[in-house]
Amino acid sequence: MTTNLYVHNDKFIAGITMKDEAEFEHNNMALHACTNPDYIVENRKKLATSLQCELSDFVCANQTHSANFHRVTLEDKGRGATQMETAIADTDALYTYEPNIVLCSFTADCVPVIFYNEVKGLIGVIHSGWQGTVKEITLKLFEHLAQVEQCNPSDFHVQIGAALSQEKFEVDEDVYAKFKNLGYADEFMYHNNLTRKYHIDNQLTVKRQCELAGIPAEQIVMDRTCTYVESAGFSYREDRKCGRHLSFVVRKGD
Structure with a gap:
C-alpha cells in the first residue's frame, strides 16, 4: 500500500494514501466513488493496520464542498x-x-489540509476544493479554533497535501472572479491568452488562508505532488470515475 507519511513521531501520525496498482481499485479509499464497497473497506483495514489501530477508530464525513466543520x-x-x-x-x-x-478526508484534486496542535492535543483535517476555498473553510475553521477553542494560532502545524497543480487547474472567468473577490489570491492566478483560461494555485490560496488565521508560514508545509500529472495521483479532472486519496491524522494516546 502506497502512503506518503507527512508526520510520524511519538505523538502524531499524519499522511495521505496514494494510488497503487497492486491494491484493490488501485488503493481507492472512497465508498462514495467506488465499484465494490467491500474492496474499499479492505483497503481501509490495511491502512488501519499500518497505523496500528482498528478501522472502528476511523471517522469520516459526507463531504459536500461546504464550509461546515464538526468537533469529533x-x-x-x-x-x-x-x-x-x-x-x-x-x-x-x-x-x-x-x-x-483517525480523522479522514477524501480528495482527488481538491486540497487536503491536515493539522495538529501539540499544546492543546488537537488534530484536524479539511477538504478544500475550489468551492471550499472560496467559502474560506480553512480560514473559518482556524478562526473558530482560536475564538471558541481558545487555541493560539502559532501552536498549529499544518500540512497541505497533494492536489491539482496550478498548471492543470484551469478555469473560466466565473471561478476566477470568485477567487479574485477573496482579495488575497491575485498572485496565485494567471491568464493564458491562447486558451482564454485562468490558472489558479489552490494550494497557495489555502496556505494564505492559514497565514491570515495567524499560523506562522514556517509551520505550513506543502506537498507539491500534482494529482493529475503524477501516476500515483487520483485526478477527477482526468477521470470522472477515479478513486480518492485518504488524508489522515491521529494523535497517539495511552
Whole structure:
C-alpha cells in the first residue's frame, strides 16, 4: 500500500494514501466513488493496520464542498468507516481532542489540509476544493479554533497535501472572479491568452488562508505532488470515475 507519511513521531501520525496498482481499485479509499464497497473497506483495514489501530477508530464525513466543520467526540468513533450512511453529514472539516481517533478526508484534486496542535492535543483535517476555498473553510475553521477553542494560532502545524497543480487547474472567468473577490489570491492566478483560461494555485490560496488565521508560514508545509500529472495521483479532472486519496491524522494516546 502506497502512503506518503507527512508526520510520524511519538505523538502524531499524519499522511495521505496514494494510488497503487497492486491494491484493490488501485488503493481507492472512497465508498462514495467506488465499484465494490467491500474492496474499499479492505483497503481501509490495511491502512488501519499500518497505523496500528482498528478501522472502528476511523471517522469520516459526507463531504459536500461546504464550509461546515464538526468537533469529533468519542461518540463519533467509527462513523463512516465501513458505510456511507453513518458518516457525519454535510461536513468538510473535522477536528478532535480525542486520542487514538483517525480523522479522514477524501480528495482527488481538491486540497487536503491536515493539522495538529501539540499544546492543546488537537488534530484536524479539511477538504478544500475550489468551492471550499472560496467559502474560506480553512480560514473559518482556524478562526473558530482560536475564538471558541481558545487555541493560539502559532501552536498549529499544518500540512497541505497533494492536489491539482496550478498548471492543470484551469478555469473560466466565473471561478476566477470568485477567487479574485477573496482579495488575497491575485498572485496565485494567471491568464493564458491562447486558451482564454485562468490558472489558479489552490494550494497557495489555502496556505494564505492559514497565514491570515495567524499560523506562522514556517509551520505550513506543502506537498507539491500534482494529482493529475503524477501516476500515483487520483485526478477527477482526468477521470470522472477515479478513486480518492485518504488524508489522515491521529494523535497517539495511552
